[in-house]
Amino acid sequence: MNKTILLKNRPKGRPSTSDFAFIEEEKPAPKEGELLLKAKYVSVDPYLRGRMRDTKSYIEPFKLDEPVESGIVAxxxxxxxxxxxxxDFVNGMLQWKQYQTSSGNGxxxxxxxxxxxxxxLGVLGLTGITAYLGLxxxxxxxxxxxxxVSGASGAVGSIVGQIGKIKGCNVIGIAGSDEKIKTIKDKFGFDEGINYKTTQDMSKALKKHCPDGIDVYFDNVGGEILDAVMNNINKYGRVINCGAISLYNESETPTGPRHEGTLIKKSVRMQGFTVRDFVKEFGPAISQLSTWLNEGKITFSETIVEGFDQIPQAFLDLFDGKNKGKMLVKVY
Known part of the structure; x- marks a missing residue:
């Protein structure tokens, strides 16, 4: 038999395991021109939360009672x-199934x-490509x-910081525990780190660690941390809006400071970033990341949860920051 994970409900606020359903079906057989694939590693990512809403976005929403999909190595x-x-081993956007057929496209x-x-699925996948092309x-x-960099100990943020050091920048990371701050400094080479959970005044903390102001902000969280960065942004600063995990589970759109004045007065460039806008440049990005990896200039962290049945819970754990680096599920 073949297990499949479906989206059962559209979550209201924070998702739960009850929003997913497991079904068993017969293992498929490949037709002419097809492959039979067995999942080995499944990527769970914060952006999947957006696809659980029935709203128009840069990628189609998941359909109810149909399989969830994400990056998978099979x-x-x-x-x-x-x-x-x-x-052969392959990767691509595939369904949350133990076994599935494919035409090979993609x-x-x-x-x-x-x-x-x-x-x-991490440093040499969409994670690394996102970090590289966003910068x-x-x-x-x-x-x-x-x-x-916010979400600095996460999959994308940790690569962003390392590329920043390769480029000769002063790199400050924001993460959610003292252990994570130690990791980004000791393992990934960040110059300094700020624990947002124990920091009372983020704007003041950023001013302390960035006495010359902030030139580039790679944003993975949005919300109040973005507001604090904008208080310290330099003339001609650049803000890369890659993610907003602090807002993903909000049922209503939060209201915060208005940044238009800062953008105008300081000629700041703030741009939303979706890596799929640059598909044609994935090849050169992977080539450069592979070179840096082989030269020992970048490294990576993974949190690997074992067992197909654990995929939904691993996804939910992202919102509690339980991952160090890339969150993956290893399928037996």
Whole structure:
């Protein structure tokens, strides 16, 4: 039998395990031109929360009573497609199923000899590509500038900070525990870190750690931390709006400070960033990230939960910050 995870309800506020349903069905057989895939690693990411709303966005919302999908590394179990062989490993956007068939469209072969399979969902997958292209397309980092990163110990944020150091920047990370602050400094090379959970005045803390102001802010959380950054942004500063996890579970749109005046007076560039807008540049991004990884200039952290049945809970744990780096589920 084959297990599948469906979206049962559209969450109101914070999601729960009751919003998902498990079903069992017969394991599929590949038709001519198709592959049979077995999931090995499943990526769970904060942006999936947005797809659970029935609203228009940059990507189609999930449909009720149909499988959830995300980035998955899978093994080719059977192949009726000349482009793939049994035993190949691939990654792509796939459904939360133990086994599934595919035409091969949208799948990329990955080499487990070059890097661990899990890395192709993290530093060498959309995570790393997001960090790299967000900085390249909007950040336009210059040596000696100050880069601030929120969600700094997370999958994207930890890569952003390391690229900042490669570029010769002063890098400040914001994360949610003293342990995470120690990690971003000791493992990822951040210059300083701020624990937002124990900081009473974020604007003041940023001013202390960024005495020359902030040139680039890579935003993964939105909300009050963004507000504090804008109080310290420099002339011609750049803000990359990549994520807003602090707002994802809000049932109503929060109201905060108005930043138009700051944007105008300081000629600040604030731009929303969706990595899928730059699909044609994924290849060069992966090539550069692979080079840095092989040279030891970047590293990565993973939180790996084991068991297909744990996928929904692993997703929910993101909102409690239980992950260090990329959150993945290893499927037996």
């Amino acid at each position: 093994e080719v179990i059977e192949s009726n497609n000349s482009n793939f062989e049994k035993g 799948l990329n072969k990955v080499n487990k000899e070059t890097a661990p399979l899990s890395a192709y 390249e397309k909007i950040g336009n980092l210059k040596e000696g500038e100050t880069l601030v």
